[in-house]
Amino acid sequence: MRRVPALGAAFFLALGLFAPQSFAAPAGAAAPAAKAGTGTASAPAPRAIPVPKSPDASIGDRPLASASAGKETATKAAPQLPPADAKTAKQFSAAPAAVDCNLSGVIGASGSALVQQLKALPDVTCTYPLFELTGTNAGTVFREAQMVTVADALRVASATYSGDNRAAIGQLVMFLRAGYYVQENNAAAVGSYGAPLQTAIRGALDAFYAAPRSQDVTEANGATLNEAVTLIDSAHENGRYAGVVKRLLAGYSSNWPNAMVTAVQHAGWVIEGGFDTKRADTGFVAALQADPTIATAWAGFVTRNAAQMDGGDVVTSIGMMLGNLVGTDALRAQGRPLVKDLINRYPLVGATGPLTMNLVWFAEKQDKNNCSYYGTCDLPTRLVPLVLTVNHTCNANLRIRAQDMTAQQLADTCTSLVNQDAFFHKVIKDNGAIPGDLNTNLEVVAFDDYYNYSLYAWIMYGIDVDNGGMYEEGNPAKVGNQARFIAHEADWLRPTFQIWNLNHEYTHYLDGRYNMAGDFDAGMTTPTIWWVEGIAEYISYSYRNERYAAAITEAGKQTYKLSQLFDTTYDNADQTRIYNWGYLAVRYMLQSHPQDVDALLTKYRAGDWAGARTLLTSTIGTKYDADFASWLTACAADNCGTLPPTTQAPLCTAGDTRQFDKNCRRDNVAATTGNYSYSFLNLPAGVKQLTITTNGGTGNADLYYGGSSWATTGSYQAKSTNAGNNETLTITNPPAGWVYFSLAAQQGFSGVTVTTQYQ
Structure with a gap:
């Protein structure tokens, strides 16, 4: 049973594109609707149609880490860092307005002069523009010899580290961070980094973390420490300094100053980078194998600080990374009991939901067929009443399950869907459902926002969540099959209430039932x-x-x-x-x-x-x-x-094929290039408005109205001359008696339908 991959609009805020706003249905509007179907995490249903992504949609298939994780971060104060590097751009504060950050001396220096120029910078934030160097400047400043020089200087300075930045150690750390960043993005200009730099950076980091004051729990130490922790990941030395991560997690408490909390957040980057399979082996997995207490300290960090969890906090973000243990063959045995404990210790909804559901994702996706061990086999069933607390019936054919909708929002949505149903049939002009299609009712599922959709829909309905919703038709020939459209509110448009893609997706349901035989695979x-x-x-x-x-x-x-x-x-x-x-x-x-x-x-x-x-x-x-x-x-x-x-007029009945009446049409009207198709009708007295429309066929027919005289391109009272054959003329207060109109063949046309109506 096939599940169609989500499309392009990953294409969303982070990449600069939106799915059109009009896919959503505003409250009270007559709006077209959505599609839905069967499916569990283990047995996805056919006819799963992805819809345009919401602006908050994640690029991968994992649930979002927090409610703000899919959204753009606020613009940082100058000097600005490359937004492509999230780890570079985060956690910097603006340079003081009075600071003179002239970097010309740094760019032109080498050896001991380079170190002195860096230390002479009046503030650590003066190093920020170094992250933006490219071309010749990048190669000059960050070639390996320069990096070795600064790493050696950091090693020497760390021996007397005072727990603050009075010796400008922060500037040295930031230079090294910038060098790794620029080299990774401009390797051709900078050149390669090899054993000399690896030896030097290990010496520098060894010395810094051996310095007693590097363990001070103070704002001053934290300001340098948090960047030194990030340097571990920049240098890909995650395994060598896994003990630093353990120390930070084991020591952390809720009363730590802000800069120290930032250091813990950056320890999360070391963990994340350590499990990054796109990198060369950083030794992080081996370090966790060699010292299982790192993982237990990591889990203890979560349980000890659980009261802080609100979905977007440091405990949640680092705690959910524990799932990587069960996603790694070498660590699965030691990771399973830790992940199982956390999944079953904390509620699946509320403040702890992001932690538990992300850990469930790792267990389900990367430790497959083990749901009985984790106690999650019945999770799809258990989650429905926990998450979708609103259960509203529109009519016998339509039901809404929602996380949070008001009575008015439910009523407006029901009205919108029911009215669209009638509109669809007028346009399509079908003769009823396809024989054997048993999808007589639709369930619309509406999560509160994309964040909750990403958190729960993947396991509740067995779907991908890197999209804007999913229609699941299931097998329409199966008795008891439930067609279902799984959606979310467009929270970025609040206070206006809209269900994202509702209009578009209800059409899929109707199209599948009345136009497309069989299930989704058949139609493909x-x-x-x-x-x-x-x-x-x-x-x-x-x-x-x-x-x-x-x-x-x-x-x-x-x-x-x-x-x-x-x-x-x-x-x-x-x-x-x-x-x-x-x-x-x-x-x-x-x-x-x-x-x-x-x-x-x-x-x-x-x-x-x-x-x-x-x-x-x-x-x-x-x-x-x-x-x-x-x-x-x-x-x-x-x-x-x-x-x-949306409704066709009946065929005209007059014997003369040129004659029309009050409300009738003639099909297959034709004329060769340069010629006319002449027509007329007899109007009673008192007609207020006459409408003549043409559509369909090939070629290009232009419409001319002549009143009481034959109409030509040189003699007419009104005309409609669009490209193609879609023309409309509305004549107000036309005269009584015979009136005339013509289709002039700008290009030979055939198969055109002409309709007249008057009132």
Whole structure:
């Protein structure tokens, strides 16, 4: 049973892109809705459709560490550090305004002069710009010989370390940190680092941590210590100084000054780096093997300071890293009892939820098939009533399970979904559910925010959480199957209440039930994503009568031909092609070629995937590409044409095929280039408004109204001359009697539908 990987919008805040806001349903708005399905952590269901990511979405599949972990951090005060290096950018304070931080002497110095220039800097924050060096300057300042010189100076100075920065030891530490950072990012300019630097940095760190005052629990020592701890990780000496980590964790208490707490936080970076499989072996795992008391001190740090846990604290962030023990073959035996104890010691929800659920993630994902040992086999069932405390029934076919929604929010959401259901059927014009589809009801799950979604949804429903939600259809032919859309509130839009992607996802549920035979895998037999995601976008925006700005912008780029979009899959496309261009393709086809859409859906509903593919690639092929390009040009100028009516007028009955009536249509209207299709109708006295619309077919038909005279391009009272065949004219207070209108073939056209209505 296949689970489709989440798409592009990792693409989110940290990378500069958002999933469009309009995927969310505002309270009280008539909004399209969501999809859902079956599935547990061990048996994921088919038809799992990922949705555009929320701005808070994590890049990996682990739960977020804290409620703020997925969000941008506040801008740091100058001098600014490279934001790409989180460990570099964190925990710096601004340089005092009166300090003169001229680094020209440092950049031009070497040997003992370099050391003196560093020590002469008036404040440790003066070293910050060193992290930004590139090119020749980077190579000059941070070549290995320079680093060895400063490391040796740190070793000498550490022998008399006074527990504060009066001897400018902090400047030496920061120079070394900057060097490792710059070399890692500019190795070609700086050159390689080898045994001489490793020997020197070990001597420096050995001397610093041997200095008695390096263990002072003071703000002054902490200011230097926290950077020296980070230097362990910068130099990849995590294993050699695992004892320093143990010492900090074993000694920590809630009354430590802020700078010392920061040192403990940075010890967490040493732990994290020690388990980083992308690095060369830092010896950290071997150190934990050799001294099991490091792990027990680590677990004791958590239990001793559990009262501090609030989800975003140092105890939680370092405690959840204990999961790495069961994720590492060599440490699994010693890690299992520690992780099991913490999972079962603390509640799964509330302040301790981030710790327990992250440890559960390690146990489930990296120590598989051992849930009986950890006591977590029934966790999906246990968590539902603990987390989703709201259980609301909209009607017999629709239920909402939520973490926190008010009565008004529930009522508005129910109204939105029910109204969208009717809208969908008017657009699609289906004849009922696909025979054998038993998904008669939908469960909408709404977590309070992305943070809680990431924390719980992965195990409760067996889904990936690096996305903006997930629709699970399950097996629609199975009795008792539960279709389910798992979502979260858009907390970044508060106080406005919105369920992220609700509009889009409810369309998936309806599309799967009324248009796409079988389960999700069946529908993926051939490329159908242009339709699956495009119709979800189209219904979402048109239902709420909202302008899709992102798609209109894309139209002007002319990136894809229509025939290319028919080939879209989740694997070969990014979010822009899937969502923006899917919308454009579906809108164009519904407006310009509704008969082709009807034929396509007939095949989809029958599960004739090969026949549908032939229709798209052979019967249609490239013949609409030129017209689609013209339509895109007009759409980019905010003239995307009129959306087709949600109900079709009946066929006209007059024997003369040119004659229309009060509310009727004629299909398959045609004319060759330069010629006309002439039409007329007889209006009674008192008509206040006459509306003439055209849509569908190929070519380019322009609409002209002549009043009581025949209409031509040289003689008319009103005209509509959009690209393609989507034209509308509304005539106010037209005269009684016969009135005339024409379709002029700017380019030969055929298959056009013409509709007249008056009141």
